[in-house]
Amino acid sequence: xxxxxxxxxxxxxxxxxxxxxxxxxxxxxxxxxxxxxxxxxxxxxxxxxxxxxxxxxxxxxxxxxxxxxxxxxxxxxxxxxxxxxxxxxxxxxxxxxxxxxxxxxxxxxxxxxxxxxxxxxxxxxxxxxxxxxxxxxxxxxxxxxxxxxxxxxxxxxxxxxxxxxxxxxxxxxxxxxxxxxxxxxxxxxxxxxxxxxxxxxxxxxxxxxxxxxxxxxxxxxxxxxxxxxxxxxxxxx
Ligand code: ADP
Ligand code: ZN
Numbered sequence: 001x002x003x004x005x006x007x008x009x010x011x012x013x014x015x016x017x018x019x020x021x022x023x024x025x026x027x028x029x030x031x032x033x034x035x036x037x038x039x040x041x042x043x044x045x046x047x048x049x050x051x052x053x054x055x056x057x058x059x060x061x062x063x064x065x066x067x068x069x070x071x072x073x074x075x076x077x078x079x080x081x082x083x084x085x086x087x088x089x090x091x092x093x094x095x096x097x098x099x100x101x102x103x104x105x106x107x108x109x110x111x112x113x114x115x116x117x118x119x120x121x122x123x124x125x126x127x128x129x130x131x132x133x134x135x136x137x138x139x140x141x142x143x144x145x146x147x148x149x150x151x152x153x154x155x156x157x158x159x160x161x162x163x164x165x166x167x168x169x170x171x172x173x174x175x176x177x178x179x180x181x182x183x184x185x186x187x188x189x190x191x192x193x194x195x196x197x198x199x200x201x202x203x204x205x206x207x208x209x210x211x212x213x214x215x216x217x218x219x220x221x222x223x224x225x226x227x228x229x230x231x232x233x234x235x236x237x
Pocket of ligand 1: 024046047048050067068069070071072073074075079099100101102103107
């Protein structure tokens with residue numbers, strides 16, 4: 001009885017705040033949403049928030065559209081402002097995972113004033129896996145469905161299973177551009193990892209094989225978090 005009560009109390013006070021870093025093509029979005037579900041916390045992706053504002057045509061959306069469409073960083077003051085509002089919403093109180101934030105040391109410093117971060121998760125994926133995944137990615141021009149010529153092939157070559165639309169390859173999914181995107185990612189992320197390593201646990205999680213299922217990776221993340229005592233009890237899946 002006592003034990004159950006204690007566990008329940010611990011679970012209530014979990015509110016773990018995490019940051020996740022991972023190169024493009026690492027499957028970061030998939031891991032983040034699964035991890036958030038397992039830990040019963042929310043995932044906050046600044047990129048998604050901006051895309052949503054742009055879609056809704058809000059003032060903020062109009063302000064950031066050019067940056068987002070060109071893949072350039074939105075100015076720090078705008079990002080910090082939207083993030084602060086989001087973190088102050090009641091459902092962030094149970095804990096959160098930040099995906100896509102911070103992108104600069106200045107953003108990291110601003111975050112320190114808003115919330116206490118418990119740990120950073122860094123997804124490490126060999127370059128060849130990323131190139132293999134992204135360069136085989138094809139997208140439907142009509143409905144946006146995503147295929148992979150190796151892992152999720154369309155039934156008829158070049159044609160979308162769902163709507164019959166034509167499949168195309170994103171310009172930035174070509175190998176030369178992928179290499180460039182990875183360089184940009186490294187350059188952006190390195191100083192941030194160093195910034196956090198001095199303060200809190202930085203948990204490296206590797207995806208050694210191209211077929212490693214997402215659940216395996218998420219379990220690894222949870223085990224590592226447990227080791228650092230950042231999360232105590234979580235319910236089995
Ligand atoms: P990606 O397409 O690189 O995976 P995201 O979905 O995280 O990127 O973000 C999409 C776009 O939103 C970025 O290219 C950038 O313009 C903007 N953005 C998102 N998060 C940030 C941030 N923390 N700082 C500045 N700009 C950001
Ligand atoms: Zn389609």
